[in-house]
Amino acid sequence: MKKIEILTIESLNRSPLTIEGYLFEGSDPKAASVAIVGAMEGKTVLPLYSASKLVEFLRNEIGNKEKIRGNILIIPSINHYALNLGERFWPLDKTDLNMIFPGYGAGETTQRIAHKVFEALSGYDYGISLETRNDLSSCISYISLLQSGYEDIPSARKCGLRLIHHKEMKPTDTVSLQYNWQLWGTKALSIICPSDTKIETDGYKEIFESMVRFLYAIGSIEYKVMLGYDSNIVYNKGIEIVKTPKSGIFIPTKKTGASVAKEEMIGKIINALEGNVVHRIFAPCDGVITCVYNNGLILENALAFRILKNASA
Amino acid sequence: MQIKEIFSSQLPVGEKLTIKRNRFSPTEEKSGNKRVSIVSGIHGDELEGQYVIYLLATWLANNPNALRGTIDLYPGVNALGIDSITRGFPIYEVDLNRSFPGGDKEFLPGQLVDALAQDVKGSDIAIDIHSSNIFLREIPQIRINKEFSEATLPLAKKLNCDFIWIHDAVTVLEATFSHTMNKLGTKTLVVEMGVGMRLTKEYGVQLLNGILNLLKSEGIIVTDEEYEQREPFSSEIGDVFYINSPKSGLFVAELNHCAMIEKGQKVGSIVNPLNGEILEELFAPNGGIMFTLREYPVVYEGSLIARIFGNPDNEKN
Numbered sequence: 001m002k003k004i005e006i007l008t009i010e011s012l013n014r015s016p017l018t019i020e021g022y023l024f025e026g027s028d029p030k031a032a033s034v035a036i037v038g039a040m041e042g043k044t045v046l047p048l049y050s051a052s053k054l055v056e057f058l059r060n061e062i063g064n065k066e067k068i069r070g071n072i073l074i075i076p077s078i079n080h081y082a083l084n085l086g087e088r089f090w091p092l093d094k095t096d097l098n099m100i101f102p103g104y105g106a107g108e109t110t111q112r113i114a115h116k117v118f119e120a121l122s123g124y125d126y127g128i129s130l131e132t133r134n135d136l137s138s139c140i141s142y143i144s145l146l147q148s149g150y151e152d153i154p155s156a157r158k159c160g161l162r163l164i165h166h167k168e169m170k171p172t173d174t175v176s177l178q179y180n181w182q183l184w185g186t187k188a189l190s191i192i193c194p195s196d197t198k199i200e201t202d203g204y205k206e207i208f209e210s211m212v213r214f215l216y217a218i219g220s221i222e223y224k225v226m227l228g229y230d231s232n233i234v235y236n237k238g239i240e241i242v243k244t245p246k247s248g249i250f251i252p253t254k255k256t257g258a259s260v261a262k263e264e265m266i267g268k269i270i271n272a273l274e275g276n277v278v279h280r281i282f283a284p285c286d287g288v289i290t291c292v293y294n295n296g297l298i299l300e301n302a303l304a305f306r307i308l309k310n311a312s313a
Numbered sequence: 314m315q316i317k318e319i320f321s322s323q324l325p326v327g328e329k330l331t332i333k334r335n336r337f338s339p340t341e342e343k344s345g346n347k348r349v350s351i352v353s354g355i356h357g358d359e360l361e362g363q364y365v366i367y368l369l370a371t372w373l374a375n376n377p378n379a380l381r382g383t384i385d386l387y388p389g390v391n392a393l394g395i396d397s398i399t400r401g402f403p404i405y406e407v408d409l410n411r412s413f414p415g416g417d418k419e420f421l422p423g424q425l426v427d428a429l430a431q432d433v434k435g436s437d438i439a440i441d442i443h444s445s446n447i448f449l450r451e452i453p454q455i456r457i458n459k460e461f462s463e464a465t466l467p468l469a470k471k472l473n474c475d476f477i478w479i480h481d482a483v484t485v486l487e488a489t490f491s492h493t494m495n496k497l498g499t500k501t502l503v504v505e506m507g508v509g510m511r512l513t514k515e516y517g518v519q520l521l522n523g524i525l526n527l528l529k530s531e532g533i534i535v536t537d538e539e540y541e542q543r544e545p546f547s548s549e550i551g552d553v554f555y556i557n558s559p560k561s562g563l564f565v566a567e568l569n570h571c572a573m574i575e576k577g578q579k580v581g582s583i584v585n586p587l588n589g590e591i592l593e594e595l596f597a598p599n600g601g602i603m604f605t606l607r608e609y610p611v612v613y614e615g616s617l618i619a620r621i622f623g624n625p626d627n628e629k630n
């Protein structure tokens with residue numbers, strides 16, 4: 001394993017920001033190469049943990065260099081400055097680094113960061129970006145694959161996660177890492193991780209195993225893990241949105257991943273000052289809860305749940 | 314004068330978020346009357362537009378008989394952000410001006426921008442007033458997407474601003490208010506002026522004159538007042554030059570904002586307060602008008618320091 005420095009930026013009052021990658025050089029130059037990016041945002045603790053556990057796994061668990069066949073680059077964190085402050089975005093100007101690719105070497109600070117990172121990530125056969133949702137909800141682990149015209153569904157299936165969200169492009173997606181990676185010839189996908197900021201011991205395992213499974217399936221490593229799911233391809237029309245007509249304290253009574261029946265109670269809203277239940281939330285359809293609002297206090301008309309309708313899976 | 318809530322959401326604890334519009338209508342409604350919408354505060358840290366809208370509301374209230382069309386004022390779109398010095402929509406931490414067009418089935422910020430777009434829809438003209446951000450000070454200027462410039466440039470020239478910047482179409486900017494409204498058929502202009510978290514009174518008065526001039530020339534107000542208009546620089550006939558910080562440190566400006574500047578003139582220094590060292594001195598790469606200047610002094614390598622508009626290689630534009 002080689003530790004490579006991708007970028008260092010000085011700061012007036014903080015330690016320099018040094019972004020490092022862990023490069024595991026493969027034994028077979030013809031084997032597929034992969035680059036993996038962990039935390040781009042400051043509150044993406046699970047992506048950080050999962051990426052760092054993969055570094056440990058490749059270094060200590062596999063150990064034998066012969067078993068690493070293709071080049072694997074892991075960048076566990078790009079945004080240390082945000083992680084260390086519990087901020088979500090670049091702390092000075094709140095720029096979302098995943099909205100600034102491919103970057104610009106002579107531009108603003110965050111454009112320069114994205115440019116250097118993108119240079120380091122370019123040329124790999126496959127790319128994985130570990131992310132969390134940006135809508136104040138947590139979710140089951142799933143693949144997000146943009147309908148960019150360059151996406152590769154067969155490789156996304158190799159992670160063996162339950163869902164692949166084949167996502168319609170929004171204008172802001174054109175400056176995401178995934179899209180630009182794809183544009184430049186890498187079969188890139190995003191694994192959307194639960195938005196947990198506290199990690200339970202095994203909290204990373206589903207994501208971690210999906211990456212190991214992927215690395216094995218594309219021939220980058222020789223290390224077999226159990227088969228995963230035959231992934232369901234999901235489109236927006238297959239997701240039922242559940243909004244709350246009342247604000248207050250939000251208590252979900254079902255978690256992400258739970259199968260629910262139509263009209264089953266899945267959550268309730270409590271009057272924040274008087275403690276009484278002001279609204280009960282019922283599932284509008286049979287399905288699986290994919291996302292749950294991730295805050296104890298909820299606003300009127302906020303999205304409380306997303307449910308994957310059974311017929312759509 | 315007619316105040317309406319265009320969007321509301323009860324907050325969790327004893328409070329309601331409301332986005333308000335104030336409509337000024339002519340005493341006599343006629344078919345064919347035009348409608349103009351003035352929007353500000355999409356970014357919660359930008360307040361200059363609030364002052365302009367205050368001035369305009371005062372003028373309209375004092376001149377009710379001048380109205381020949383409808384004028385809708387939306388001074389505080391990101392109401393929670395404005396009251397908490399937060400650029401994005403608080404709680405969700407998203408930039409509302411990257412969330413358009415939104416929709417009823419989207420997360421709450423997406424519902425809010427959808428409500429705004431639907432309410433403004435049908436206006437003949439919209440003006441979205443921004444104040445740069447807390448980092449940069451801007452002279453009053455209009456930003457125009459080239460895609461819509463044929464329709465919007467003639468209007469921009471009436472707004473009494475100093476600079477009109479026509480930029481290329483960028484896909485990510487399709488998520489903005491102005492792009493959404495232009496697509497919906499409302500000729501929409503973006504004003505950038507001043508600096509975040511502050512009011513610049515002279516800029517407010519300058520833009521008010523421009524808006525009144527535009528309203529008068531469009532037949533939306535009738536008045537004997539004449540509004541003196543500046544001849545704006547336009548990016549059609551020159552280039553924009555950028556100065557980005559080569560080092561991280563503290564930026565100390567040498568010049569005042571909005572100055573005419575010569576090539577090679579010193580703009581400022583990057584210094585290190587800890588040891589008194591000058592880390593870098595910055596000089597103008599081209600002559601022209603310095604229409605953007607760094608306001609927040611802490612910089613990283615790459616931070617934008619200044620923008621200059623001028624003719625290339627012209628020493629003294």
